[in-house]
Amino acid sequence: MEQPTEPATDNPLADLLHHAGLSPERLIARINERRRRRGSHPLDPKSAYPWLRPHPARPTQDNQTDALAVLSARTGHTVTAQQLGWTGPRRRPRRCIDAPGEAPVSDLLREIGQGEPVERRNLLLLAGTTVTAPALALLITADNPLDNHRGEHPPPQLAANIENAVRELRTLDDSDGSTTALTWASGLWQSTARVITTIRGDNPTTRRVHQAFIELCEQFGWMLFDDDRQPQAQRVYQSGMSLAREATSTSDIRSATGNLLASAAYQASWLAQHSEAKSLLDAAQRISAGSPPRLRAVIADRAVFAAGRRGDTEALRRARDSAHDHLDQTGHDIPWWSQWLSHHAIDAATGRAWLAARAPDTAEPYLTRRLETVSAETYPRDRMLAILDLADTQRLRGDLTTARSLTRQAHTLTDRVESPRARNRLHEVTNAFPQHP
Structure with missing residues (x-):
C-alpha cells in the first residue's frame, strides 16, 4: 500500500x-x-x-x-x-531530444535544427513505454496540429531537392555502409528540420517536405542503428513519429510512417526489447491499413525477424507467409524505399529468424540461398552479414571447418564495409568458436 x-x-x-x-x-x-x-x-x-x-x-x-x-x-x-x-x-x-514523444513537434524541430549533431550527443538507451508511446500516440488524433500559419510557402524545387538527397543517402549507405555518410545524414536531418520550422501552409509541397523528413528519419535512424549508436537511432525514429502525428495525414505520409515504425521495431528486436518491438509492429500494421501491399510486406518481413528473436516459431511462420502473400499482391505502386524487398529478401529474413530461434538446421537452406543472391560488388555489407550468418549456422550445426572458412571470407570484406554492426557480428561469430588448446 x-x-x-x-x-x-x-x-x-x-x-x-x-x-x-x-x-x-x-x-x-x-x-x-x-x-x-x-x-x-x-x-x-x-x-x-x-x-x-x-x-x-x-x-x-x-x-x-x-x-x-x-x-x-x-x-x-x-x-x-x-x-x-x-x-x-x-x-x-x-531537451526535447531527450523525450521526442512528449515535446511539441515545433519545439522539437527547432531544437534539432539548432542543436549539435545528434550522433555526438550523450544519450541514454530508451526502454518500455518511453519507446512505444510516440508510436501509440500516432493512433490518436493530434491535440496540437503542426503550426503552419507562420513562415514562407515552400517552392516545389525545395521538396524535390530534399527527396533526392534522401534517396542518394540510401544509395550511399547501401554501397559503403553507415559510417561514411553519417555526418552528411546528420546535417541533412538538421537542415530539413530547420526548413520545416520556416515554411507554412497545408499544401502539396509542404506535405512532400513532411513526408521527406519522415523518410529521412527512417534512413538516418537505420544508419545510426548500423553504426551501433542505439540511443541516437531511437531519438531519430521518434522525431519522425512526432512529425507524423501532427502533420496532415495523407496516404503517402502514412506509408512512410509505417515503414519508419517497422525499422524502429527491427532495432527494438535487435536490442531484445521484444514487447516494445511488438507494440511498434502493431502500430505499423494499424497505420498501414489500406496502404500498398508492398508496405504491408515490409512490415511482415520485420515481424519475421522479431518473432525469431523472441523464439515464437508459430508467429515466425505466419509472418513469413504473410510477407510472401502481400508481395505477390504488389502492383505498380512501389514506394522507392521498399525496392529492396523481394521474395529472396523475405527468405533471408526467415533464415536469420530461424538462426535467432536457435534452429540452425531449419535456417541453413534459407541462408545458403541468401548468400547466393547477394553481390559483394553492389551490397558488400549485406554480403558480409550473409556470410557471417551462414558461418554461425554451420558452427551451431557442428561443421566448424566450413564455419571457419566462411568467417575468413567475411574478414576479407572488412576493408570495404564501414559498418560497426557488421564488424561486431564478425567478432561475435569469431569469439564463439571453441578455442584451440
Whole structure:
C-alpha cells in the first residue's frame, strides 16, 4: 500500500503531498486521468520523483497545469505555481531530444535544427513505454496540429531537392555502409528540420517536405542503428513519429510512417526489447491499413525477424507467409524505399529468424540461398552479414571447418564495409568458436 511522502520543508511540493495524503504515484495517476480524457498518452508512474528532489526539476507547462489542478481539487483551495517554486527561470531545462514523444513537434524541430549533431550527443538507451508511446500516440488524433500559419510557402524545387538527397543517402549507405555518410545524414536531418520550422501552409509541397523528413528519419535512424549508436537511432525514429502525428495525414505520409515504425521495431528486436518491438509492429500494421501491399510486406518481413528473436516459431511462420502473400499482391505502386524487398529478401529474413530461434538446421537452406543472391560488388555489407550468418549456422550445426572458412571470407570484406554492426557480428561469430588448446 502506498504511503504519503514524508514532509520535506525544503520542497513545497513534498510538504503539500504529505499534508494532502497523496503519494507521488497517486499524483501522477490523477494527472493521467486528466491526460486520458483529452487523448494524451500517460506519464510514467515515477514521473513526480524528479519534482521532489532537494534541487527539483520543474514539470513541463502541460504537466504543471495538470498537477496544480489535481492538487487544488485535493486540498480544496487554489494551489499556485508560486507556492511550489515553479516560477522564474527553469533549472536545467529538459531537451526535447531527450523525450521526442512528449515535446511539441515545433519545439522539437527547432531544437534539432539548432542543436549539435545528434550522433555526438550523450544519450541514454530508451526502454518500455518511453519507446512505444510516440508510436501509440500516432493512433490518436493530434491535440496540437503542426503550426503552419507562420513562415514562407515552400517552392516545389525545395521538396524535390530534399527527396533526392534522401534517396542518394540510401544509395550511399547501401554501397559503403553507415559510417561514411553519417555526418552528411546528420546535417541533412538538421537542415530539413530547420526548413520545416520556416515554411507554412497545408499544401502539396509542404506535405512532400513532411513526408521527406519522415523518410529521412527512417534512413538516418537505420544508419545510426548500423553504426551501433542505439540511443541516437531511437531519438531519430521518434522525431519522425512526432512529425507524423501532427502533420496532415495523407496516404503517402502514412506509408512512410509505417515503414519508419517497422525499422524502429527491427532495432527494438535487435536490442531484445521484444514487447516494445511488438507494440511498434502493431502500430505499423494499424497505420498501414489500406496502404500498398508492398508496405504491408515490409512490415511482415520485420515481424519475421522479431518473432525469431523472441523464439515464437508459430508467429515466425505466419509472418513469413504473410510477407510472401502481400508481395505477390504488389502492383505498380512501389514506394522507392521498399525496392529492396523481394521474395529472396523475405527468405533471408526467415533464415536469420530461424538462426535467432536457435534452429540452425531449419535456417541453413534459407541462408545458403541468401548468400547466393547477394553481390559483394553492389551490397558488400549485406554480403558480409550473409556470410557471417551462414558461418554461425554451420558452427551451431557442428561443421566448424566450413564455419571457419566462411568467417575468413567475411574478414576479407572488412576493408570495404564501414559498418560497426557488421564488424561486431564478425567478432561475435569469431569469439564463439571453441578455442584451440
